[in-house]
Amino acid sequence: MSVNAQAWPALPYTDWKDSCATLHLWTQVVGKIRLVQTPWVNHSWHVPLYVTARGLTTSPVPYKSSAFQIDFDFVDHVLWLRTSEGHYRQIMLMPMTVADFYGNVLVDLKLLGIEVAIDTMPNEIPDAIPFPQDTAHYAYDPQAANAFWRILLSTHLVMSHFRTSFLGKVSPVHFFWGSFDLAVTRFSGRKAPPHPGGVPNLPDAVAREAYSHEVSSAGFWPGGGGMIEEPAFYSYAYPAPDGFSEAKVRPAAAYFHKTLGEFILPYEAVRTASNPEQTLMDFLQSTYDAAADLGTWDRNALECAPGMPRRPRPV
Known part of the structure; x- marks a missing residue:
């Protein structure tokens, strides 16, 4: 198996859509x-997984005078529940109903x-079913x-x-479990319309x-929902400046999805590229450039050279 195939494996949405929905x-x-154990952080940054x-992982979650952490291990297919006192429980990840998963997690936490x-009502999913049912x-x-x-890695x-x-x-x-996507967001510093x-x-x-504030946001999503039935990278601006949908972005496979109001880059275009990392970076940078230039962001004040290992940023 090539390095690219290991790092960027094939994942047709239709082949795992049922598992995708369950894992979501x-x-x-x-x-x-x-969410219920963590103080609110702006833009819901207290809720994602990492x-x-x-x-x-949840990262450490406060509980009384201690903490606990819940980790999905997709190598050994185990859900780990660990406490700062050194105790733990395991739930094997295998076919099981959402109701059983929900019950098992709460029982093991209680233990x-x-x-x-x-x-117990799922978020951001139409026609959702409460977890216990x-x-x-x-x-x-x-x-x-x-x-x-x-x-994701x-x-x-x-x-x-x-x-x-x-x-x-x-x-x-960070990974937003509501929309089931990995995202990173830049802010202009100005307030946005409601x-x-x-x-x-x-x-x-x-x-x-x-x-609440102007953003340029990008991420990865596995597909579904009737809009895009394939894994894809996305990028959008809120509010979208005039001319954003017509902006020229890279690579050539990227396009603007009018219904979603976002630029879309099919995952296959990245996976099959000779340099997937650079292809994705081109998409992230060019879509941000469009948002920042058309939105008149103060780019001189907001940007710097990319970071390098062991090299402090010059000031």
Whole structure:
């Protein structure tokens, strides 16, 4: 297997859509546990999961005078629940209903001395089923889950490098379990008009707080929802400046999706490129350039040269 195939594996959405839907809901169960235990951070930065060398993690979650952490391991296919006192529980990742997954997680947390209560209605999913009643989603394909994580990891590395060339406010590279995507967001520093809301099963107040300031945001999404039935990278600006949809961006395979209001780069165009990392970086940079130039961002004040290992940024 080539290096590219290991880092950027094939993952046709139609081949794992049932497992994708189940895993999406499992991450929501875990993410909501972090949500209820963590003080609110601007733009909902207290709720995402983070990419690890083996999967996804909540990072340490406060509980009374201690902490716990929940990790998806997509190498050994285990959900780890660990406490700062050194105790742990494991749940094997295998085909099981969302209802069973939800129940198993809460039972194991209770066995660790942790009692939490979450809103059981999934977010950002139309026609959602509350977790305790969801026996419709139960698929889990370990090979596909591992491939999905490897794509997230490779994307995370490129986005993390892209992030280094911005001096202004910029988000971590984080995984939003509501929309099931890995994202990084840059901010102009100026306030934005109120977001219209209307996201399925998401309070409008949350959407408005998330988009309180102008952004250029990009990420990776595995596909689905009837809009794009393939994995893809995306980039958008909020609010979108005049002329944004007509901007020339790289690579040639990228296009503007009028319904979504975003630039889209099919994952296959990255995976099959001779240099996938540079292809993705070109997309991130050129779409940001369009947002920043057309939106008249103060680029001289907000940007710097990309970071280098062991080399302090010159000032």
